[in-house]
Amino acid sequence: MTGPETMKKQPETSNQRDSAVVILVTASSLDEANSIGKTLVSERMAACANILPGIHSVFIWKKALCEEQECLLILKTRESFMKPIVEKIKSLHSYDVPEIIVLPVSGGSKEYIEWIMNSTAGTD
Secondary structure: OOOOOOOOOOOOOHHHHOOEEEEEEEEOOHHHHHHHHHHHHHOOOOOEEEEEEEEEEEEEEOOEEEEEEEEEEEEEEEHHHHHHHHHHHHHHOOOOOOOEEEEEOOOOOHHHHHHHHHHOOOOO
């Protein structure tokens, strides 16, 4: 009789242990968003960087109501890269407290998620 307890466990690959995430970052300008995105993609920390210019942000900063035109950077990467990506963004960003929000990817195109994982694997 075979069952889960008698089956030989296959070694996990980094793709099995890791998962895809989306990181949202606002930037003060298209140039800043482009610079951050290009850096992260060229260093293979992110598979893709989408830049949405012309977003209107309303927020409280130093007890004042603020409104700014910003760009939204949408990064696709792997969860295991979160800490180095956050540090890299902070080092490149003009804001004292940049928006860096990490969202899990709970599903989607298997091929696209595999592409994210392969594009950030550091091999080719």
